[in-house]
Amino acid sequence: MSTTQTLLQTQVPRPLSVGRRSAVVGTGSCLPARSVHNDDFPATLATNDEWIRTRTGIRCRRLTGPDENSYTLGLEAGRRAIAAAGLTANDIDLIVCATVTPYTMCPSNACRFxxxxxxxxxxxxxxxxxxxxxxxxxxIADQFIQSGTCNNVLVVGSDVLSRTLDYTDRSTCILFGDAAGAVVLSATGEQGRGVRWTRMYSDGARGDLIRMPSHVTNTIAVLSEGQAAAPVIPHLVLNGREVFRFAVRALVGLVQEALEACPVPEGARFLLVPHQVNQRIIDAALQELPLRPEQVVLNLDRYGNTSAASIPLALDEAVATGTVRSGDHLLMAAFGGGLTWGGIMLTL
Ligand SMILES: CC(C)(COP(=O)(O)OP(=O)(O)OC[C@H]1O[C@@H](n2cnc3c(N)ncnc32)[C@H](O)[C@@H]1OP(=O)(O)O)[C@@H](O)C(=O)NCCC(=O)NCCS
Known part of the structure; x- marks a missing residue:
């Protein structure tokens, strides 16, 4: 049997009627205090609100100040998710944090939490x-729970990409914001609930399309020449056009795969929680998918692309506003640097 066949056999969708599964039992998020609207970028950047809105859908983003970083934001998001789950820190068996911008490389954000x-x-x-x-x-959290190793896992996504950007490069600095989001994933035997399908991919041969420096600066984002701070060098570099094409293909492929593997029962609600990157990427994908725009959970207009935080932040807002609710079938689908892409189908 080939490696590919072995992998696919271990990734068949799981029935929701039997066995031990993992389910989202609490969500939380945390945003920096500082809001930066499209109009706040200085004239020297040669951009404008109309260009940014029509090319990306983004109106505003939050950027960290001197006392905020991926650890402080992630900690608060984690606290809120644990409280929402009705648990205490003592109940947590594992912490995993997704970040490309850890506060320090060692200790990790997760150890600090x-x-x-x-x-x-x-x-x-x-x-x-x-x-x-x-x-x-x-x-990872789902595997630890399914195997019986853990009952409750704190899962955090926290990034401060503003600390890796060149704020004189209009093609990248307008795209990103800082944030953290978290969920508590817990073991459940409850019928009809939990994670049904996970799938992940990578293509390192195209890794150069999105490149990031190997360190995060402590210098906060500088938007005007009046504010003294050193430029961030080296900084995040991306090939926007190529990444755009890749993102549309990845999103379409993930939704099609997930719906084929886990058909949504007649009468049930299905919602997509995509990586919040660009409204045009989502719109282009929707043209090829059997989905209506109202089935897509979006908040990128307010926060831009917040990297690993984007899906848990959107999920937390959607739970808080009642946009998603118990019994909904959700597909989280993401794509980005690496290149990497992947999805998780679950019933809330
Ligand atoms: C970055 C992105 C918004 C650019 O949109 P686009 O329609 O592809 O625009 P282009 O790159 O073709 O640039 C078109 C023109 O706008 C200009 N431009 C770029 N950024 C601009 C800005 N902020 N304001 C005004 N003009 C801008 C370019 O210089 C170019 O000018 P030219 O035609 O004179 O050379 C889009 O490609 C995108 O969202 N890509 C994916 C984002 C991404 O990589 N995210 C991270 C990975 S998850």
């Missing part, structure tokens, strides 16, 4: 997966 939350000496680690990172850490 473990210490600050006052958890038992449980395993805690970060995973670098860029914009697909939240799918990676959800899949």
């Amino acid at each position: 473990q210490g600050e939350l006052g958890c038992r000496p449980i395993p805690a680690f970060d995973v670098i997966g860029a914009c697909t990172g939240f799918i990676h850490v959800m899949s």
Whole structure:
């Protein structure tokens, strides 16, 4: 049997009627205080609100200030998810944090969360997966729960890409924001609920399309010449046009695969929670998919692309507003640096 066949056999969808599965039992998020609207970019950047809105759908983003970073945001998002789950730090068996912008490389954000939350000496680690990172850490948490190793896992996505950007490069700096989102994934035997399908991919041969520096600066984003700070060098570089094409193909493929593997029962609600990257990418994908725009959970107009935080932030808002509710079939689908892409289908 080939490696591919072995992999696919272990990834067949799971029936929701039998066995131990993982389910989302709480969500949380945290945003930096500082809002930057399209009009706030300085004239020297030679951009404008109309260009940014029509090419990306983004109106505003949040950027970290001096006392905020991926650890502080992730910690608060994690606290809120644990509280929403009705659990305490003592109940958590594992912490996994997706981030490409950890506060420090060592200790990891996850270890900092473990210490600050006052958890038992449980395993805690970060995973670098860029914009697909939240799918990676959800899949890891799901595997730990299915295997019976853990009952409750804190899963965090936290990134501060503003600390990797060149704010004189109009083609990239307008796209990104900072944020954190979290969920608690817990074991359940409840019929009809939980993670049904996970799938992840990579294509390192095209990795040069999105490149990031190997370190994060402590310098906060500088939007005008009046504010003194050193430029961030080296900084994030991306091939926007090629990534755009890749993102549309990845999103279409993931939705088609998920719906084929896990058909949505007659009368049930199906919603897509995509990586929040660009309204035009979502619109282009929708043209090829059997989905209506109202089935897509979106908040990119307010926060831009927040990397590993984008899906849990959108999910947390959707739970808070009642846009998604218990019994809904959700597909989380992400794509980004690596290149990487992946999806998770679950019933809330
Ligand atoms: C970046 C992105 C918005 C650019 O949109 P686009 O329609 O492809 O625009 P182009 O790159 O073709 O640029 C068109 C023109 O707009 C200009 N432009 C780029 N950014 C601009 C800005 N912020 N304001 C005004 N003009 C801008 C370009 O310089 C170019 O000018 P030219 O025609 O004189 O050379 C789009 O490609 C995108 O969203 N890509 C994916 C984003 C991504 O990679 N995300 C991270 C991975 S998850």
